[in-house]
Structures are given as structure tokens and as C-alpha cells.
Amino acid sequence: MKILVCLSNVPDTTTKIKLNGDQSALDMTGVQWVINPWDELALTRALDLKEKSEGKIDTITVITVGESLTEPTIRKALAVGADDAVRINLNPTDDYEVASNIAAWVKNNPYNIILTGIESSDYNGSAVGGMLAEFLKIPSVSSVSFLDMEGDKPLMKREIPGGTETIRVPMPFVAIVQKGIALDPRIPAMRGIMMARKKELTVVEPAGEGSKSTYIGFAMPKAKAKVKMIDAENAGQLITLLHEEAKVI
Amino acid sequence: MSVIVYTENWDGKFKKSSYELVSYAHALASELGVETIAISIGQVPEDQLNALANYGANKVLCVKNPELAVLDNAAYASAIARAAKANNAQVVVFANNFTGKAVAPRVAVKLEAGMANSVTTLPLSFSPFVVQKNIFNGKAQGNLQINSNIKVLSLAQNSFGVKESSVSLTIENFDAQLDSSKFNTELIEKNTVSGKIILTDAELVVSGGRGMKSPDNWGPLEELAAILGAGTACSRPVADEGWRPHSEHVGQTGKVIAPNLYIALGISGAIQHLAGVSSSKVIVAVNTDPEAPFFEAADYGILGDVNKILPKLVEAAKAFKAHS
Incomplete structure (x- = not known):
């Protein structure tokens, strides 16, 4: 059995967002690039499943759509235990382009389970997993917080508003995962980093469709008015202010 | 020509977020000079459906195919995309919630449409079609130009508000003509906490x-x-x-x-x-x-x-x- 984990290369979540002078682009100078946090959890779960599968899961492959500057992120995924990696050599413009290009690879290189994070922490697209499944005409399950194998059959839980549903779909499928799918991501050890250098990283040229949308400008949120402090001794006054001034209760 | 809006129901009832979504779709449709058509999946009482008229829905398409009893992302996407095509939709609107995230991307591929999610405003311009959306979880806003003929949008909750705008509404049944052999999401167990306020709905x-x-x-x-x-x-x-x-x-x-x-x-x-x-x-x-x-x-x-x-x-x- 083979698992594919889709990775997005994103600015570290503590990054302060800055715009360039004419607000046409984000200023990415000095940004630390990391694996998108949800993709990292997906990878962690895939590795856990492989380790306890007694050989039933053969390989964990990671794939990313990006130019060579994404390779440190891919190497990190290999260092924590992914078996091999694919990089589609394209600086993508939107989710449609990303999903279409991953689908083009998967059509010739099938996997039993494909994992994506529920969104990327940069453009918050939330669309690659669903689009990928539709391009491949296979099932997708979204907001997955639990994935396990019951014998040869995968079992999932998805988070619905106010609860969970336990779901099964036939393989191959795309699971779009969220928080809860795995505990803390793995930290690469020196041995893993050394081994990652020898693992195969296949670079392929794009074979999918182009984008349908493009960012033409950016803006920062409006600055907030200064906080109004309330004396702790009279904390109850807050309730009055929320009713009379803010009018939210 | 139309703007299609997917109005999800919870046990046969709409929520404030459904009305916000219809309000948004109606404002968009008015700018485009086209009809606002809501799609409702499953059994929803008529008084609930009629209430959508208060926010600008001209028509509700009721889809009751048995394949849609459980949320199967592919089946829902097929039904909504089919309705969008049948009504010559220019824009398809979803909520940026659990179901919207599950279904909207598949609809976009079926309609060969560019998609913007977590949209916060009406389009800044229609030609080219540009919407503003949250990026970096609201740490910044991006202006996204969508170049395809059909556009799929999902609206960030509480970003537009509920706006009343009474119109007359017709209710129609719509057969999504689904092939049940293609859809196989099996619901084994459902666990919900009743009586608790759902965090993403909470005001x-x-x-x-x-x-x-x-x-x-x-x-x-x-x-x-x-x-x-x-x-x-x-x-x-x-x-x-x-x-x-x-x-x-x-x-x-x-x-x-x-x-x-x-x-x-x-x-x-x-x-x-x-x-x-x-x-x-x-x-x-x-x-x-x-x-x-x-x-x-x-x-x-x-x-x-x-x-x-x-x-x-x-x-x-x-x-x-x-x-x-």
C-alpha cells in the first residue's frame, strides 16, 4: 500500500505580514519557510500508520508543487521519515493549478491514500484536497481528525459542527485532515537528516492545467482603536459597557 | 443567468448564517442583474424555504435524491454543479464552513471555475472579477482576480451580515440525476453533543x-x-x-x-x-x-x-x- 502526502511550503506561522511599497505583493524578505502545519500533521499520521502496519504500508511519498527553493522543506519531510519525494517544478498561482498538477502526477503514479492538510496557513485556500479528488474522480473526506486501518480498511472520523462522524470510503481516496489527526509533529534527528540526503527526490515538469485566478493586490486590516481599560475592582462594569456602548449583549 | 447559493440546513432548519449567505448572493445578483437561486438539499419544511424570500432568493431548488442522505462530497458537488449548469450560473456561493470546505472545491473543478474562499466583501469589480478575501487568517487581505467564466466563492461567516430584501419566491424540485453506484461514503456512527452551543455558530x-x-x-x-x-x-x-x-x-x-x-x-x-x-x-x-x-x-x-x-x-x- 502506498500513501501520498501533499505538502505546502509556507511562511512560519509567527511571521509578521508586510506588504511591499505599492501593496502589489507580500514582502517575504527574512521569512522562515516551513511545512504547512496541517500537512505536517498529515505526514506525522502517515508515518505512524506505516510504522504500525507490519509492512502493509510500503511507502510514504511526499509531493509539493514549487520551485527549487521549496527543497529544504521537502528534505525536512524526508528527514522525519518520508521514503521519497516528488517536486513539480512550478511556482503555482492558485489551488486549481496545484491540484491539477498533482492529479497529473497521480494519474500515472497511483496511491491508495492521499493526505492533504485542510488549508495552508498562507492563502487559506482550503481547496487543494477537494479539487485533487475531483480531478481524479475519487472520494474525498474533509475535516478528518482520525484515520486508522482496520485490517485493510481505512476508518476515519470527521469533525462536523457539534460532533463527529465515523466514515468509511473505498480506496483510493483523499483525506483532508485537520487538528487532532496526530499529536506533535516529529523533529528531524541528525541520523534522519543524513539519511534524507540519500533519499530520492524526483523533479518533474508541470503537466496539469494552468491557474484560474491570480492575486492583484493586498491590504492590511484596519488598525484597531486603542483598548479601553476597566478597573479590576469594578470589573462588572464591563457587562454594562458591552450592553450600552458596544451593543453586543 | 443566475447566482446560485447553497443553503445548508440543519435538521430541516436554516440558521442566521444561511440568511447572511442569501443576502450576499442577492446583493451580488442585483449587481449582475440576474436571479438569485438557492439550492436546498434534503427535507426542509415549506415555511423555512419561504423565509429565504425575505433575504432576496427568487427561487429555491429542492434536491431530494437519496444519494444525498449522508454528506458524500462528490455526490453533493455533482448535484450542485448540475443545478448551476442547468441555471446558467455565473457565480456559485457557499459558506466557508465545514460543508462549504468539503464541497465547493469539487464544484469548482466540475465547472472549470476559479475559486475564492473566505471572501469578505462584494466584488471590488466585476470586469475583471475581483474579490477581497482573508489571507494569513485575517492578518492581511488579498485581492483575488478570478478569470474563469464561472466563479465559485465561499463567504467568511459574519463578514457581510443579514440584510432583508423581500422578493417573491418560487419553490421547485430539482432531480440531480445521481448514479448511486458512484457514491459510497458510508456513515458508521454519528456523535453529536446536544444542547451545547456550536462554537463556529456562536455569536x-x-x-x-x-x-x-x-x-x-x-x-x-x-x-x-x-x-x-x-x-x-x-x-x-x-x-x-x-x-x-x-x-x-x-x-x-x-x-x-x-x-x-x-x-x-x-x-x-x-x-x-x-x-x-x-x-x-x-x-x-x-x-x-x-x-x-x-x-x-x-x-x-x-x-x-x-x-x-x-x-x-x-x-x-x-x-x-x-x-x-
């Missing part, structure tokens, strides 16, 4: 962080939430420590919420936490540390120990409710 949220000091101190927080009719939430460390369930974690990697009121009790306001709540209309921060970043993002602040301040808030909220 008011009371949230606790490490400043609460112990999971045993949550009583007054829950009491305050109950008095106000608020949902309860928590910060990441609190969820990771197991003090509160993960379903309550709000922030960049947890839930992203935009209630009218967010009360942060003993949460310092790390950038990842703020990313999940910064779209809230009014923010209250209570913290012992005057340098806590939350005071920068808050509208109201109280400096002090939450465990001493909470009982005062509970008392004041009780008195307020007794008089209102």
Missing part, C-alpha cells in the same frame, strides 16, 4: 487560557457563558494540556471564529491565537500581564487575575440578565 464566545491556572477553575467561565448564551473556547496550550477538548481550541491551527463578542480570559494573545479570533467584532482581554499582546488587539481590557475577576463578571452578568 458570543467566552474563552480561557493558561491564566485560568487549572482545569478545575472552569466552573465560573462556563457559568458566565451560560448566562450570556455564549459558546466556550480555549487557547492551544489549554487544549494540548488536555484541560479542555480540542474541539474548543481556537487559533490558527484550531478553529477560526468571528463572533460578535470574544472574551479572552487569561490568554496572552500569541500571534497564532489572534489569527483565529481577530475577525471578532468586539474583543475583551483579561490578563495579569500589562504587556500581553491581547491588549493591543482588544477593545476592552481588564488588568488582573482572571480567577478573581470572573466571579465579578458572573455577578454583573446575572444582574444584567435579571433586568433585561
Whole structure:
């Protein structure tokens, strides 16, 4: 059995967002690039499943759509235990382009389970997993917080508003995962980093469709008015202010 | 020509977010000079459907194919895309919620449409078609130009508001002509907590962080939430420590919420936490540390120990409710 984990290369979540002078682009100078946090959890779960599968899961492959500057992120995924990696050599413009290009690879290189994070922490697209499944005409399950194998059959839980549903779909499928799918991501050890250098990283040229949308400008949120402090001794006054001034209760 | 809006129901009922969505679709359709058509899947009573007219829906298509009894992302996408094609949709609108995230991307591929999610405004321009959307969880906004003929949008909750605009409405049945052999999502078990306010729906949220000091101190927080009719939430460390369930974690990697009121009790306001709540209309921060970043993002602040301040808030909220 083979698992594919889709990775997005994103600015570290503590990054302060800055715009360039004419607000046409984000200023990415000095940004630390990391694996998108949800993709990292997906990878962690895939590795856990492989380790306890007694050989039933053969390989964990990671794939990313990006130019060579994404390779440190891919190497990190290999260092924590992914078996091999694919990089589609394209600086993508939107989710449609990303999903279409991953689908083009998967059509010739099938996997039993494909994992994506529920969104990327940069453009918050939330669309690659669903689009990928539709391009491949296979099932997708979204907001997955639990994935396990019951014998040869995968079992999932998805988070619905106010609860969970336990779901099964036939393989191959795309699971779009969220928080809860795995505990803390793995930290690469020196041995893993050394081994990652020898693992195969296949670079392929794009074979999918182009984008349908493009960012033409950016803006920062409006600055907030200064906080109004309330004396702790009279904390109850807050309730009055929320009713009379803010009018939210 | 039309704007299609998917109006999800919960046990046969619409919610305020459904009306917000129809309000948005109607405003969009008015600008384009086309009809607003709602799609409703499953059994929904007629009075519920008729209520959509108050927010500008000209027509509701009721889809009752048995393949749609369980949320199968592919089946839902097939039904909605088919309705969109049959009605020559220019724009298809979803909520940026659980179902929207599951279904909208598949619809976009079926319609060869560009997609923008977490959209916060009406289009800035129609030709070219440009929408503004949240990026970096609201730390910035991006202007996204969609170049395809059909556009798929999902609206960030509480970003547009409910706007009344009464029109006359027709109700029609729509057969989505689904091939049941193609759809195979098997629902094995469903677990829901009844009577609890769903966090992503909550208009008011009371949230606790490490400043609460112990999971045993949550009583007054829950009491305050109950008095106000608020949902309860928590910060990441609190969820990771197991003090509160993960379903309550709000922030960049947890839930992203935009209630009218967010009360942060003993949460310092790390950038990842703020990313999940910064779209809230009014923010209250209570913290012992005057340098806590939350005071920068808050509208109201109280400096002090939450465990001493909470009982005062509970008392004041009780008195307020007794008089209102």
C-alpha cells in the first residue's frame, strides 16, 4: 500500500505580514519557510500508520508543487521519515493549478491514500484536497481528525459542527485532515537528516492545467482603536459597557 | 443567468448564517442583474424555504435524491454543479464552513471555475472579477482576480451580515440525476453533543487560557457563558494540556471564529491565537500581564487575575440578565 502526502511550503506561522511599497505583493524578505502545519500533521499520521502496519504500508511519498527553493522543506519531510519525494517544478498561482498538477502526477503514479492538510496557513485556500479528488474522480473526506486501518480498511472520523462522524470510503481516496489527526509533529534527528540526503527526490515538469485566478493586490486590516481599560475592582462594569456602548449583549 | 447559493440546513432548519449567505448572493445578483437561486438539499419544511424570500432568493431548488442522505462530497458537488449548469450560473456561493470546505472545491473543478474562499466583501469589480478575501487568517487581505467564466466563492461567516430584501419566491424540485453506484461514503456512527452551543455558530464566545491556572477553575467561565448564551473556547496550550477538548481550541491551527463578542480570559494573545479570533467584532482581554499582546488587539481590557475577576463578571452578568 502506498500513501501520498501533499505538502505546502509556507511562511512560519509567527511571521509578521508586510506588504511591499505599492501593496502589489507580500514582502517575504527574512521569512522562515516551513511545512504547512496541517500537512505536517498529515505526514506525522502517515508515518505512524506505516510504522504500525507490519509492512502493509510500503511507502510514504511526499509531493509539493514549487520551485527549487521549496527543497529544504521537502528534505525536512524526508528527514522525519518520508521514503521519497516528488517536486513539480512550478511556482503555482492558485489551488486549481496545484491540484491539477498533482492529479497529473497521480494519474500515472497511483496511491491508495492521499493526505492533504485542510488549508495552508498562507492563502487559506482550503481547496487543494477537494479539487485533487475531483480531478481524479475519487472520494474525498474533509475535516478528518482520525484515520486508522482496520485490517485493510481505512476508518476515519470527521469533525462536523457539534460532533463527529465515523466514515468509511473505498480506496483510493483523499483525506483532508485537520487538528487532532496526530499529536506533535516529529523533529528531524541528525541520523534522519543524513539519511534524507540519500533519499530520492524526483523533479518533474508541470503537466496539469494552468491557474484560474491570480492575486492583484493586498491590504492590511484596519488598525484597531486603542483598548479601553476597566478597573479590576469594578470589573462588572464591563457587562454594562458591552450592553450600552458596544451593543453586543 | 443566475447566482446560485447553497443553503445548508440543519435538521430541516436554516440558521442566521444561511440568511447572511442569501443576502450576499442577492446583493451580488442585483449587481449582475440576474436571479438569485438557492439550492436546498434534503427535507426542509415549506415555511423555512419561504423565509429565504425575505433575504432576496427568487427561487429555491429542492434536491431530494437519496444519494444525498449522508454528506458524500462528490455526490453533493455533482448535484450542485448540475443545478448551476442547468441555471446558467455565473457565480456559485457557499459558506466557508465545514460543508462549504468539503464541497465547493469539487464544484469548482466540475465547472472549470476559479475559486475564492473566505471572501469578505462584494466584488471590488466585476470586469475583471475581483474579490477581497482573508489571507494569513485575517492578518492581511488579498485581492483575488478570478478569470474563469464561472466563479465559485465561499463567504467568511459574519463578514457581510443579514440584510432583508423581500422578493417573491418560487419553490421547485430539482432531480440531480445521481448514479448511486458512484457514491459510497458510508456513515458508521454519528456523535453529536446536544444542547451545547456550536462554537463556529456562536455569536458570543467566552474563552480561557493558561491564566485560568487549572482545569478545575472552569466552573465560573462556563457559568458566565451560560448566562450570556455564549459558546466556550480555549487557547492551544489549554487544549494540548488536555484541560479542555480540542474541539474548543481556537487559533490558527484550531478553529477560526468571528463572533460578535470574544472574551479572552487569561490568554496572552500569541500571534497564532489572534489569527483565529481577530475577525471578532468586539474583543475583551483579561490578563495579569500589562504587556500581553491581547491588549493591543482588544477593545476592552481588564488588568488582573482572571480567577478573581470572573466571579465579578458572573455577578454583573446575572444582574444584567435579571433586568433585561
